[in-house]
Amino acid sequence: MLAVCAMAACAQQPAGPGAGIEAASAAPATSPPREVIPEGVVPVPHDVVLMDRPNDAGSAALVVFSMAGNEATRIGAEVLVDGQWQKCVLRPQRVDVLPRVGKSAAYFGWSPPNPNDSVLTVDRYLTLDDHGELVTNDLEPGHTYAVRLVVHQGDVSRSFDAGEVTLHEDWFSTAGMNNLVSCVVFALIILGFILAARRNPHLFIRRIQGLEAVDEAIGRATEMGKPVLHINGLDPLSTLSTLAAVNILGRIARKVANYDSTLLVPCFDPVVMTVSQEVVRNAYLEAGRPDSYREDHIFFLTDQQFSYTASTCGIMMRERPAAIFLLGYFYAESLMLAETGNSIGAIQIAGTDAQAQLPFFITTCDYTLIGEELYAASAYLSREPMLLGSLKGQDVGKAFVMVIIVVGTLLATIGMFAAQHGFGQHFNWEWLNQLLTPLV
Amino acid sequence: MFLKRQLPVILAFVAGMVLWAQFYIPSHASQHVLEVFTTSWAIIISGGALVLGLLSAVHYHWTKVALRRPGFGFSIVTLLTFGFVAAAGWFPAKPVPWSLWVSLVFLGIAALVFVSYLFRRGRDPAAMRLLTAAGLLASLGLLGALVIYPMQLKMFTPQTIQPYSLFDWIFLHVFVALDATMFSLLAFFIASAAFRAFRARTPEATALLIAGCIVMLGRVPVGEWLGKIPHTQIDLPAIASWILNEPNAAAQRGILLGVILSQVAISLRIIFGIERTYMGGGD
Numbered sequence: 001m002l003a004v005c006a007m008a009a010c011a012q013q014p015a016g017p018g019a020g021i022e023a024a025s026a027a028p029a030t031s032p033p034r035e036v037i038p039e040g041v042v043p044v045p046h047d048v049v050l051m052d053r054p055n056d057a058g059s060a061a062l063v064v065f066s067m068a069g070n071e072a073t074r075i076g077a078e079v080l081v082d083g084q085w086q087k088c089v090l091r092p093q094r095v096d097v098l099p100r101v102g103k104s105a106a107y108f109g110w111s112p113p114n115p116n117d118s119v120l121t122v123d124r125y126l127t128l129d130d131h132g133e134l135v136t137n138d139l140e141p142g143h144t145y146a147v148r149l150v151v152h153q154g155d156v157s158r159s160f161d162a163g164e165v166t167l168h169e170d171w172f173s174t175a176g177m178n179n180l181v182s183c184v185v186f187a188l189i190i191l192g193f194i195l196a197a198r199r200n201p202h203l204f205i206r207r208i209q210g211l212e213a214v215d216e217a218i219g220r221a222t223e224m225g226k227p228v229l230h231i232n233g234l235d236p237l238s239t240l241s242t243l244a245a246v247n248i249l250g251r252i253a254r255k256v257a258n259y260d261s262t263l264l265v266p267c268f269d270p271v272v273m274t275v276s277q278e279v280v281r282n283a284y285l286e287a288g289r290p291d292s293y294r295e296d297h298i299f300f301l302t303d304q305q306f307s308y309t310a311s312t313c314g315i316m317m318r319e320r321p322a323a324i325f326l327l328g329y330f331y332a333e334s335l336m337l338a339e340t341g342n343s344i345g346a347i348q349i350a351g352t353d354a355q356a357q358l359p360f361f362i363t364t365c366d367y368t369l370i371g372e373e374l375y376a377a378s379a380y381l382s383r384e385p386m387l388l389g390s391l392k393g394q395d396v397g398k399a400f401v402m403v404i405i406v407v408g409t410l411l412a413t414i415g416m417f418a419a420q421h422g423f424g425q426h427f428n429w430e431w432l433n434q435l436l437t438p439l440v
Numbered sequence: 441m442f443l444k445r446q447l448p449v450i451l452a453f454v455a456g457m458v459l460w461a462q463f464y465i466p467s468h469a470s471q472h473v474l475e476v477f478t479t480s481w482a483i484i485i486s487g488g489a490l491v492l493g494l495l496s497a498v499h500y501h502w503t504k505v506a507l508r509r510p511g512f513g514f515s516i517v518t519l520l521t522f523g524f525v526a527a528a529g530w531f532p533a534k535p536v537p538w539s540l541w542v543s544l545v546f547l548g549i550a551a552l553v554f555v556s557y558l559f560r561r562g563r564d565p566a567a568m569r570l571l572t573a574a575g576l577l578a579s580l581g582l583l584g585a586l587v588i589y590p591m592q593l594k595m596f597t598p599q600t601i602q603p604y605s606l607f608d609w610i611f612l613h614v615f616v617a618l619d620a621t622m623f624s625l626l627a628f629f630i631a632s633a634a635f636r637a638f639r640a641r642t643p644e645a646t647a648l649l650i651a652g653c654i655v656m657l658g659r660v661p662v663g664e665w666l667g668k669i670p671h672t673q674i675d676l677p678a679i680a681s682w683i684l685n686e687p688n689a690a691a692q693r694g695i696l697l698g699v700i701l702s703q704v705a706i707s708l709r710i711i712f713g714i715e716r717t718y719m720g721g722g723d
Binding site for chain 1: 463464465466467468470471482485486489490491492493494496497499500503510511514615618619622623625626629630632633634636637692695696697698699701702703704705706707708709710712714715717718719
């Protein structure tokens with residue numbers, strides 16, 4: 001698969017499609033010093049390797065090379081298609097800002113042999129259609145392509161053969177191996193704690209003030225004879241924070257049904273509205289009060305951000321809810337909603353994983369569920385052992401990550417210290433390298 | 441019970457596992473699966489749900505008007521605007537095709553028949569039969585014209601909003617302006633919230649006040665100017681950058697890490713059917 005090719009040609013010629021390859025020049029054994037290029041001389045790429053890009057759908061090739069270059073040096077590529085050299089879509093790029101092998105761990109691992117080599121991705125080429133318009137074409141898997149590099153230095157350009165490569169579809173991305181391993185480990189920890197929770201349902205979970213106040217807020221609304229307002233955020237149901245908010249809505253709706261209070265849910269997304277109606281209907285059913293359920297209390301307002309904000313603020317001012325739940329993902333409207341709720345004296349419980357909106361909620365709401373607490377809320381409110389078990393497993397997973405961060409920080413610090421003072425150079429670290437490389 | 445309980449859990453498990461595995465498979469077939477899930481199916485479901493959403497919104501405002509609930513006047517404005525903008529979408533920027541005029545004529549006839557029907561209800565059976573027949577004919581004519589109209593405009597082919605059309609004018613000169621007005625109100629809300637947050641009642645609030653003042657000063661030209669005063673040596677922009685890039689970023693990453701792990705946990709709970717509240721199924 002790897003097609004390694006020495007430089008074949010480097011005679012001066014004008015750039016452009018169909019430009020031929022000319023006389024070869026011997027590549028020096030060692031790379032010339034970077035950024036020192038005599039006037040009028042086009043630098044020569046060395047150690048050129050053309051390869052199928054790993055971990056992809058067979059849609060790109062990588063050209064790895066070493067070359068001196070300065071800010072005036074540009075490099076592009078051409079592919080041979082049906083006997084014609086076609087320009088790649090990528091514009092000639094500055095050589096000194098091209099990605100380096102050492103920075104492309106997804107393709108070359110953490111310790112490639114030549115980390116300073118440049119990487120050029122070839123994934124598309126241009127052709128002209130019958131009307132003379134430029135058409136972009138993708139490289140296709142299973143095809144063999146000849147590729148050449150085109151180096152531009154000022155007005156002068158040269159082409160250099162990079163060889164041929166056959167593109168293959170990959171059926172497993174090794175770049176995702178670290179993700180897969182950590183995901184499986186984390187899943188096993190959580191599933192283990194869920195099983196443990198079935199045997200011992202009395203798990204200790206730390207107290208979350210915002211969730212302890214849910215009963216108080218709904219109770220207050222009931223005593224005052226005012227409704228409870230729940231907002232599921234502005235993201236669609238495919239966002240996990242919206243799903244978490246809908247889960248909490250189910251718990252809140254059951255409490256509201258038990259207290260025989262009124263629940264209003266203005267929705268931003270029609271799909272979220274449909275699911276919310278179903279969730280609230282079942283909550284009322286489980287609470288034994290199906291007759292109290294009012295479908296028109298869970299309604300769609302609009303899917304425009306500030307129209308929704310204006311409408312919801314209007315509902316707050318008219319209906320004067322005594323408890324407001326702002327849960328899910330919010331954007332710039334978060335402060336407007338929370339400030340309006342604050343101005344009518346409602347108890348407000350907010351929860352979001354939108355970091356930029358957290359300060360606004362903390363400032364204006366009585367209780368704020370910060371990030372992960374939003375996801376824990378459903379399990380916390382239900383007190384169901386299996387859900388609490390997953391919560392416990394999640395905490396253990398977090399502790400595991402914290403240990404990795406501390407160890408990583410220590411190793412990085414020791415590494416810098418060792419590099420400065422020359423420690424550890426007598427030890428053979430290759431075994432560690434070989435152990436870790438498959439994981440990256 | 442199977443359709444309501446087990447089937448959704450099975451579907452969630454299969455979809456969850458397929459999309460999870462898809463993440464690690466870069467082949468074209470795998471990408472196709474993702475496209476089917478995220479584009480085709482999602483668009484179909486959203487399109488269907490949008491109709492439900494519109495019906496819900498109209499029902500909500502109609503009920504408010506019918507029951508004369510507080511603020512029902514706003515609902516009247518909403519319903520009228522809804523109808524007007526929806527009708528405006530049918531008016532093209534180009535010359536109006538004949539089918540639109542025909543549909544308007546039939547609409548007028550139908551409206552006249554409806555009004556006459558209201559006034560003559562229960563009085564003259566022969567006239568009522570005539571009115572009913574006229575109403576039916578007008579409705580059929582209107583329906584036919586409304587089918588021909590979009591065909592004349594080639595509305596069933598993908599197209600964007602036509603520039604200089606009535607709908608385009610409403611969007612640009614009414615909606616965008618109102619939207620920007622609402623957004624600009626945010627400045628006043630921020631001032632109000634900042635005033636509340638920066639009251640130095642506790643040590644934490646005092647620290648917030650000091651940090652907030654430094655960051656605010658460090659982000660404006662006055663902050664740079666302060667550093668240039670002889671003998672002061674205060675580099676406020678650098679201090680502001682340090683606050684943002686070190687303690688602030690560290691706290692944000694901590695929150696982000698917790699969020700990501702929680703998302704994995706909630707995904708597992710949903711995939712394995714442990715969390716079923718979102719299906720309306722309870723525990």
